Amino acid sequence: xxxxxxxxxxxxxxxxxxxxxxxxxxxxxxxxxxxxxxxxxxxxxxxxxxxxxxxxxxxxxxxxxxxxxxxxxxxxxxxxxxxxxxxxxxxxxxxxxxxxxxxxxxxxxxxxxxxxxxxxxxxxxxxxxxxxxxxxxxxxxxxxxxxxxxxxxxxxxxxxxxxxxxxxxxxxxxxxxxxxxxxxxxxxxxxxxxxxxxxxxxxxxxxxxxxxxxxxxxxxxxxxxxxxxxxxxxxxxxxxxxxxxxxxxxxxxxxxxxxxxxxxxxxxxxxxxxxxxxxxxxxxxxxxxxxxxxxxxxxxxxxxxxxxxxxxxxxxxxxxxxxxxxxxxxxxxxxxxxxxxxxxxxxxxxxxxxxxxxxxxxxxxxxxxxxxxxxxxxxxxxxxxxxxxxxxxxxxxxxxxxxxxxxxxxxxxxxxxxxxxxxxxxxxxxxxxxxxxxxxxxxxxxxxxxxxxxxxxxxxxxxxxxxxxxxxxxxxxxxxxxxxxxxxxxxxxxxxxxxxxxxxxxxxxxxxxxxxxxxxxxxxxxxxxxxxxxxxxxxxxxxxxxxxxxxxxxxxxxxxxxxxxxxxxxxxxxxxxxxxxxxxxxxxxxxxxxxxxxxxxxxxxxxxxxxxxxxxxxxxxxxxxxxxxxxxxxxxxxxxxxxxxxxxxxxxxxxxxxxxxxxxxxxxxxxxxxxxxxxxxxxxxxxxxxxxxxxxxxxxxxxxxxxxxxxxxxxxxxxxxxxxxxxxxxxxxxxxxxxxxxxxxxxxxxxxxxxxxxxxxxxxxxxxxxxxxxxxxxxxxxxxxxxxxxxxxxxxxxxxxxxxxxxxxxxxxxxxxxxxxxxxxxxxxxxxxxxxxxxxxxxxxxxxxxx
Numbered sequence: 115x116x117x118x119x120x121x122x123x124x125x126x127x128x129x130x131x132x133x134x135x136x137x138x139x140x141x142x143x144x145x146x147x148x149x150x151x152x153x154x155x156x157x158x159x160x161x162x163x164x165x166x167x168x169x170x171x172x173x174x175x176x177x178x179x180x181x182x183x184x185x186x187x188x189x190x191x192x193x194x195x196x197x198x199x200x201x202x203x204x205x206x207x208x209x210x211x212x213x214x215x216x217x218x219x220x221x222x223x224x225x226x227x228x229x230x231x232x233x234x235x236x237x238x239x240x241x242x243x244x245x246x247x248x249x250x251x252x253x254x255x256x257x258x259x260x261x262x263x264x265x266x267x268x269x270x271x272x273x274x275x276x277x278x279x280x281x282x283x284x285x286x287x288x289x290x291x292x293x294x295x296x297x298x299x300x301x302x303x304x305x306x307x308x309x310x311x312x313x314x315x316x317x318x319x320x321x322x323x324x325x326x327x328x329x330x331x332x333x334x335x336x337x338x339x340x341x342x343x344x345x346x347x348x349x350x351x352x353x354x355x356x357x358x359x360x361x362x363x364x365x366x367x368x369x370x371x372x373x374x375x376x377x378x379x380x381x382x383x384x385x386x387x388x389x390x391x392x393x394x395x396x397x398x399x400x401x402x403x404x405x406x407x408x409x410x411x412x413x414x415x416x417x418x419x420x421x422x423x424x425x426x427x428x429x430x431x432x433x434x435x436x437x438x439x440x441x442x443x444x445x446x447x448x449x450x451x452x453x454x455x456x457x458x459x460x461x462x463x464x465x466x467x468x469x470x471x472x473x474x475x476x477x478x479x480x481x482x483x484x485x486x487x488x489x490x491x492x493x494x495x496x497x498x499x500x501x502x503x504x505x506x507x508x509x510x511x512x513x514x515x516x517x518x519x520x521x522x523x524x525x526x527x528x529x530x531x532x533x534x535x536x537x538x539x540x541x542x543x544x545x546x547x548x549x550x551x552x553x554x555x556x557x558x559x560x561x562x563x564x565x566x567x568x569x570x571x572x573x574x575x576x577x578x579x580x581x582x583x584x585x586x587x588x589x590x591x592x593x594x595x596x597x598x599x600x601x602x603x604x605x606x607x608x609x610x611x612x613x614x615x616x617x618x619x620x621x622x623x624x625x626x627x628x629x630x631x632x633x634x635x636x637x638x639x640x641x642x643x644x645x646x647x648x649x650x651x652x653x654x655x656x657x658x659x660x661x662x663x664x665x666x667x668x669x670x671x672x673x674x675x676x677x678x679x680x681x682x683x684x685x686x687x688x689x690x691x692x693x694x695x696x697x698x699x700x701x702x703x704x705x706x707x708x709x710x711x712x713x714x715x716x717x718x719x720x721x722x723x724x725x726x727x728x729x730x731x732x733x734x735x736x737x738x739x740x741x742x743x744x745x746x747x748x749x750x751x752x753x754x755x756x757x758x759x760x761x762x763x764x765x766x767x768x769x770x771x772x773x774x775x776x777x778x779x780x781x782x783x784x785x786x787x788x789x790x791x792x793x794x795x796x797x798x799x800x801x802x803x804x805x806x807x808x809x810x811x812x813x814x815x816x817x818x819x820x821x822x823x824x825x826x827x828x829x830x831x832x833x834x835x836x837x838x839x840x841x842x843x844x845x846x847x848x849x850x851x852x853x854x855x856x857x858x859x860x861x862x863x864x865x866x867x868x869x870x871x872x873x874x875x876x877x878x879x880x881x882x883x884x885x886x887x888x889x890x891x892x893x894x895x896x897x898x899x900x901x902x903x904x905x906x907x908x909x910x911x912x913x914x915x916x917x918x919x920x921x922x923x924x925x926x927x928x929x930x931x932x933x934x935x936x937x938x939x940x941x942x943x944x945x946x947x948x949x950x951x952x953x954x955x956x957x958x959x960x961x962x963x964x965x
Contacts (some may be wrong), residue, residue: 116181125179128829135180138163139187141383146301147188147216147294149174149507151245151458153539157897159244160458162217163187169224169243185713188216188294189222192814194321198264198271199223200292204284205271208257210248210871211733212291213458213507218730219242219292222258231262247456247508248733250870251905253863274303277745277753278540279925282863284736286758287505299462299475299504306530307464308337310525311386312518312535313376313393314544315368318404318614318890319414320397321763321880322364325375329392335385337529339393340377345524347493353483353514353619353770355581357417360491360520367400370579370614371891372545379525381531402614404890406576407553409611416579416612423610424576424585426592428665430823431840432604436568440559444639448556448632450550450957452576452885453549453878455621456902459507461517461546462536467528471498472526475505479514479730480770485736485762487516488523499523503760506620509732510875511620514770515582517545518559524697528619540895547582547619548885550575550610552628558636559602562645566602566655569664571595573608573629575618582619584610589705591625591826593665596632598663598696599652614890620772622875623936627701634695634940638947648944649686653679657698657834667825672928674855674918675834681853682838691841693945697834699933701923702775704829706819711768711779712811713787715744721800723756727783728768729776734931736776741783742860743924747788748795755800774929777860778831780810781924786810831857831920831928837873837937839945840909845962847945850877850938858926862915865930872934880939901958 116127120143127138134154139145151160156174163172164186188196199219203209208218218241225232225240232240237258238251246254260271273284290296327339341350342361350356359366361374368375376393380386403414409421437443464475471494478484481501489499506513518535525533537545557570573591577584592608608625641648656675662668675696684693703709714726725744731737737758745753761767768780787810794803814830821827834855842848852873859865882901886893919926943954950963 116177118182119184121186124923131178134173134178135163135175135177138177139172144303145187145189146297149213149216150300151213152897153364155539155897157245158214158458159221159538160214162220164220164224164242167224169221188220190624196293199261200289202261202271202601203257203292204266204288205273206253206257206260207282207867208249208253209285209288209292210286210867211506211508212296213298214244214246215292216294218223218254222261225258226262226265230266234259238905242904245458245902245904247458248871249867250874250911251908252870252911253867264584277742277751279742279746281632281750281858282861283738283742283753285735286741295439297504298459298507299464299477300454300536302464302475304466307532307534308379308381308525308529309383309386310377310384310521310533310535311390312374312521313390315371315373315375315819316395317397317399318370319368319400321367321404322362322375323396323398323399325364326394327376330378330389333385333389333392335381336389337379340379340524342961344528345491348490351487351491351516351520351585352581354585358580370616372616372633374521377521377525379529383536401583402890404613404615406574406611406613409613416614421612422679423581423612424588425603425607425609426589428604428606430666432566433570433603433605435703436603437557437570438558440551440567441562442640442643443557443559444636444643445557446636446955448554448635448955450552450628450631452618453545453621453883454885454900455509455510455512456900457510457512460537460539460542462534463519463522464532465522466532467526467530472523473518474523475504476501476514476519477509478503478519479509479732479772481760481762482728482767482769484516484519488520491520492523492527501762503730505731510622511624511772512546514620514772539897543895544892547617549621550577550584550587550618550625550628554628554632556632556636558640560640564644564651564654566599569596569601569604571606575610576613577610578613578615578617580617582617584618587620587625591629594626594684594698595629595633596664597630597833598657598698599655600657604664606664615887622872622932624773624932626697627879627936627939630695630697630936631940631943635943635953638944639953649679649683652694652696656696662823663828665828666821666826667828668824672831672857672918672920673834674916677916678834678836678853678855681916682836682851685851686838689840690843691945691949693839693941693942693943693948694836695937695940696836697933697937699774699833700829700927701773701778701833702829703773706817706818708813708815709775709779710811710813711783712766713765713780713783713809714766715787715791715808716802717802717806721755721804725756725758726764726766727758728760728766729780730769730771732771734776734868735861736771736780737851738864739777739860740780740784743784744788746786746925748792774833774932777929778923778925781927782812784811785924786812831922833928833930834934835933835937837941838939841945841949845949845964847909847942849910849912851912852912853916854914854930854933855918856930857920857923857928858917859915860925860927865915866913868930869934870911873911873938874903874908875933876938877908877942879935879957880942882907884958
């Protein structure tokens, strides 16, 4: 027996003394404020609790280590203190997805009880053990300092109260997130809930000769072991190509180490995982194809259709002739690495029986598509599958594809019991798609006056074992291969190929990060060869109204790229060692794909409003922007009357939440729906309108995948950015200035937070991030091995907002979610070269040679 004090009360523990403190808190006591982000690796700080007034990682602390000690979780703090800390974090914009925030709040409480008036440097030092993937840490430090002030003055940090757009309205339910009360999927509890675990392939490529589940079925607590034969409907699913099986059958060949061969359902997660270890699989191990350069010529076929997933070819004008006649030419072959999204909340899904069907509680970025895929797998009509989106703990594109949702749905459907499936961090790294590694052969030229002429690019991306959205990602690399500049002619081919590596799909930037790194490096090379000023060269060639993107779309409005360059000019001139990079990124999927967003505004008793829409809140603030847009469009003055809700039962189609389009499409739909409500509010109050529903939608159906240069409209809108990387005299990365054209900034703190987080992700991409993968296998399953930067690995970040008033966007706004991370890595690469004279052709960058 272990005796301890928990949140002021004496308690006893009689279980396994090696069980983690976090497991006991969450699983046995239902104290869920502390989060599980790294599966006991002590790598993220989301599980931080206080033990004898010290910060302790509960995931790596066995119960025997807390015997006789005083343990305090957020649930045990005085309500006044919780609110003070939570409000400080919300007021300063430090809460994005909120999954990491309880750990940061605990760290803040412990810091401030030791040091009531810390300096910024002291706060940064204290936070260096906690990981945040969303914020870039700037606003977290601001929040800790604000909390110190609030506690000293014994008053809360004020929120901005004015409704509508252009103000930093507090994020929806952010205080609840911060203090650990707003549940994530893993926090959901249902009576009689079972737990599942997956059996993964042990080899990247092997024929399955047999799967023996007999011993697994005998294990304690096991309710059923599921195989591919138990799937009543369609086994394969996929975002674009339906090539990804829910489980593989005996006789089939595995395609990567994340293929699922069997699934165990048991009374507890521990029992399910123990039973998985008893499944015996016999393989015929086969040679794996893991080199994307060999994919098009190798006799190994990952799929029967061949290894070429897709290609995008763009030829406009005589690029070869222009390059031959150019005064200066720069060329090079560039490579980029595989990168994991690193979201703190691992994949988790809970499914419950509902009438004749099921209800899925999911983190999905595309609930309607997920509903359809699950319905097809279970051979159910779509009306019998409801997907409710639970705000997720970060995604960045990594939660577009299904992982555990289909397995949880199958188990619930067959057993008619609530079921939860959750991946561990190693399983998450193993299973979900990554950012594409690429190889890019580039050549660009300019005339003797420094005006760009022709561009030649051959881009190859490794999409891994399954398609995901690998085709569109490489398409986007091709359409953005010319970056933020006007070229007279282009010759671009971008291809995606299958291998036996972990799949690659959507990740923040969607192929544009890779192309921009190559292009911006060669822009600097041209400047060196021709003796041009790097800033002036970019300004002279920058996209503007009347200039043309690579596919031939002529820009007609809202092009703020030159303004972003102007905004960093003084800092560029002052800095001794520096690197510049510009970027452009589409808003909306475009390329001929119709994009629909529908909303329903329900007025309930007392004038409360339920705003049904189809977009996923994953930290970016789409719920908050939706509330602000509705208030702005109707004149409603109390934003707290508005509650957003996302479920496929409403029919408010909107997903998937990707391509920096949530604000644009949802905002336009809200404006449409608000017309009728605004008219009725002229003669009636909200309370009098109870029972009424207003609908609205926005459909963009006028883009094209191909077309005549000068006439084609590839995308509805584009964002633009300039990043300036500044090094100190010793070659250390000192500062990033990120200037972004947001059309119109609807919420300044949300805008800044998105860009700061994007810059942090870009710094990681440039310097440290990679997936430790060799020959199709992980060489490490550690979260730390992904190289995600913490606060002590980041430079100062300054964000500049430029407004260009996009006529297509709601109130002139456009999305900035993806472009925030695109220009950072190439700016750093160019700064490194400015310091030591060495051009770098691969990411992550070779360390700088000190002088």
